[in-house]
Amino acid sequence: MLEQxxxxxxxxxxxxxxxxxxxxxxxxxxxxxxxxxxxxLREEMKMAQGQQKPSLRQGDLS
Structure with missing residues (x-):
């Protein structure tokens, strides 16, 4: 480690x-x-589709 x-x-x-x-x-x-x-992510997308709201992470992925 000393060498590093x-x-x-x-x-x-x-x-x-x-x-x-x-x-x-x-x-x-x-x-x-x-x-x-x-x-x-799949579970979040399913929940978002059921509520007709965009996923919180959807903006992070694009």
């Missing part, structure tokens, strides 16, 4: 984050797989 330009404080922080399971769980929870994201 990370100092000792940065290395300690990386190892502390690896030891802390709460940090790892939070990072894993934030990341959605492509299939999960598509499922969420």
């Amino acid at each position: 330009g990370v100092n000792m404080a940065g290395i300690k922080k990386v190892f502390d984050m690896k030891k802390n399971p709460a940090v790892l769980a939070a990072q894993a929870k934030q990341e959605l797989s492509d299939s999960e994201l598509r499922k969420v």
